[in-house]
Amino acid sequence: MRTKFGTALDIFILIIGPWIVYTRVVEILNNGVSVYPVISLIIVTLAVVLSVYNLYNLYASRDIKK
Numbered sequence: 001m002r003t004k005f006g007t008a009l010d011i012f013i014l015i016i017g018p019w020i021v022y023t024r025v026v027e028i029l030n031n032g033v034s035v036y037p038v039i040s041l042i043i044v045t046l047a048v049v050l051s052v053y054n055l056y057n058l059y060a061s062r063d064i065k066k
Contacts, residue, residue: 010051017048
């Protein structure tokens with residue numbers, strides 16, 4: 001069961017996530033590859049993908065009920 005807080009969190013991740021990914025990619029390009037930016041990039045990318053998946057499932061389930 002989805003909550004309003006979970007949906008708001010997914011939307012927040014979807015808004016702020018691409019900016020974090022962009023800054024990490026720029027950091028990697030400027031400073032070279034290091035452990036922290038790469039791990040951060042993987043985690044944030046995974047969070048954005050799961051956020052899109054959750055919002056898609058929420059939209060798809062609402063569409064069927066109507």
